Amino acid sequence: MGSVADTAFPAATHVSVAVVFQVRDGCLQVLAWKRQRDPFRGAFALPGGYLSDDESLEASITRHLAAKVDVREVAHIEQLGTWSDPGRHPSEWQVMTAYLGLVATGLDPALPGDTTWHPVDALPALAFDHQAIVLTARDRLRAKLSYTNLGFALAPPTFTMSELRDIYVVALGHPVSATNLQRVLVRRGELVATGERRAPGAVGGRPASVFRFRTSGLEVTDQFAVLRPPRPPENRSGDGS
Amino acid sequence: MGSVADTAFPAATHVSVAVVFQVRDGCLQVLAWKRQRDPFRGAFALPGGYLSDDESLEASITRHLAAKVDVREVAHIEQLGTWSDPGRHPSEWQVMTAYLGLVATGLDPALPGDTTWHPVDALPALAFDHQAIVLTARDRLRAKLSYTNLGFALAPPTFTMSELRDIYVVALGHPVSATNLQRVLVRRGELVATGERRAPGAVGGRPASVFRFRTSGLEVTDQFAVLRPPRPPENRSGDGS
DNA sequence: ACAAAAGTGTTGTTACTACACCCATGG
DNA sequence: CCATGGGTGTAGTAACAACACTTTTGT
Numbered sequence: 204m205g206s207v208a209d210t211a212f213p214a215a216t217h218v219s220v221a222v223v224f225q226v227r228d229g230c231l232q233v234l235a236w237k238r239q240r241d242p243f244r245g246a247f248a249l250p251g252g253y254l255s256d257d258e259s260l261e262a263s264i265t266r267h268l269a270a271k272v273d274v275r276e277v278a279h280i281e282q283l284g285t286w287s288d289p290g291r292h293p294s295e296w297q298v299m300t301a302y303l304g305l306v307a308t309g310l311d312p313a314l315p316g317d318t319t320w321h322p323v324d325a326l327p328a329l330a331f332d333h334q335a336i337v338l339t340a341r342d343r344l345r346a347k348l349s350y351t352n353l354g355f356a357l358a359p360p361t362f363t364m365s366e367l368r369d370i371y372v373v374a375l376g377h378p379v380s381a382t383n384l385q386r387v388l389v390r391r392g393e394l395v396a397t398g399e400r401r402a403p404g405a406v407g408g409r410p411a412s413v414f415r416f417r418t419s420g421l422e423v424t425d426q427f428a429v430l431r432p433p434r435p436p437e438n439r440s441g442d443g444s
Numbered sequence: 445m446g447s448v449a450d451t452a453f454p455a456a457t458h459v460s461v462a463v464v465f466q467v468r469d470g471c472l473q474v475l476a477w478k479r480q481r482d483p484f485r486g487a488f489a490l491p492g493g494y495l496s497d498d499e500s501l502e503a504s505i506t507r508h509l510a511a512k513v514d515v516r517e518v519a520h521i522e523q524l525g526t527w528s529d530p531g532r533h534p535s536e537w538q539v540m541t542a543y544l545g546l547v548a549t550g551l552d553p554a555l556p557g558d559t560t561w562h563p564v565d566a567l568p569a570l571a572f573d574h575q576a577i578v579l580t581a582r583d584r585l586r587a588k589l590s591y592t593n594l595g596f597a598l599a600p601p602t603f604t605m606s607e608l609r610d611i612y613v614v615a616l617g618h619p620v621s622a623t624n625l626q627r628v629l630v631r632r633g634e635l636v637a638t639g640e641r642r643a644p645g646a647v648g649g650r651p652a653s654v655f656r657f658r659t660s661g662l663e664v665t666d667q668f669a670v671l672r673p674p675r676p677p678e679n680r681s682g683d684g685s
Numbered sequence: 686a687c688a689a690a691a692g693t694g695t696t697g698t699t700a701c702t703a704c705a706c707c708c709a710t711g712g
Numbered sequence: 713c714c715a716t717g718g719g720t721g722t723a724g725t726a727a728c729a730a731c732a733c734t735t736t737t738g739t
Contacts, residue, residue: 254455256537261528284525287495287541296498300528
């Protein structure tokens, strides 16, 4: 790939890590485990580890994540980026590829003793450059909630609009109207009503309609926010809708 | 970072490559060089090469790019992603991080003999998985032209709206109105008028105003395409702009 | 005068937000 | 019968696209 003068150097080690988010207890939380060894003994770190022989990064992060959480409960995972500052690890030349993973609200995966959820708004000291990675992951999540159907990975299989609204509020960090959220997501085709209704709570109130996401795979629902291509010059009468 | 069972494996080699785009001769072109050696002898490949000791990926791609083009003429560069399929290189276990680079229209950098521009719409056979990388890069460029000021990296220092329109048409692949493009970019604060005017061509026509981009660094200009946070209840008169 | 290119004014549309008001249930 | 939460209807708005029309030049 390089020119003739290039030869393979003693290669950097490559690790994969994952920022796994879940909305639980009313706040956005991230999975981290407590290091027992130097460097950063006692600090929390993101789950991950070394890339193995003949393994893709996707396979690597899935394998390492499986040691911390049941990966069947991770509804979505995507590559965030690769960090390669030579000084990012104190004693090793290490390149890191980070992933964003999402677990639906309501699940409570079994975790090993060293692993816990931490509110993103009140993070403990994190090892290496992991804090910056977490914030990058949160930015990615917030952006994609706006223009994709990524909510499917944060929400339980079915939900009322109030429940979904609460999830969006926590993930986005700003108020969201359940009324308008419903209309936006239904119009985009992300959400469909199941026809069921949820019984009201002890204090009364009208029973809420139950919704689900139409698909459980990532779809871009608003690709061209601006500068969209011109519509083909259809005749506007007699459209088949 | 990993658990106790993890040890460093014989590490994959890591290469960086760049998809360098320029709008030239009325189409979007990408920089590639012709391989003289196996594998893929005779095919074209993206510029790039091995990661060196104590070097970040950004430094690496800049260094390798410098062998093919004057990097001072690359107006913008950003990480695209990392490809790690074990089978992507026929004889070596190789992880690749790809970058997107942009060169402004009008420049004509000196290139080595093995390196040429290729229209993205008529690519020759590319080595490895480089064709997929080029298409990913084009998608990224098209998306970011819509919601950021990334046009600054494709346009010359100053330009008329017709010239800028032609660049956007080629990069986006669909018609763009110069009239509306001006209003959108000026309203967003991306574009400012220099006050100069460009003399009309031989066939006449009104002289065109000359514009420039306000900044030459990436800025997100339309962060919340949807689900934007509610406006704070300001009094709408007397804003300080 | 006329063609060509640039620029302005204006209307229409989409996809939202905002908010008043109505509906269904439990105590 | 009324508080509570859910849902509907509708007005307001930002940011576009579309297009007719006007301005400024060269021949």
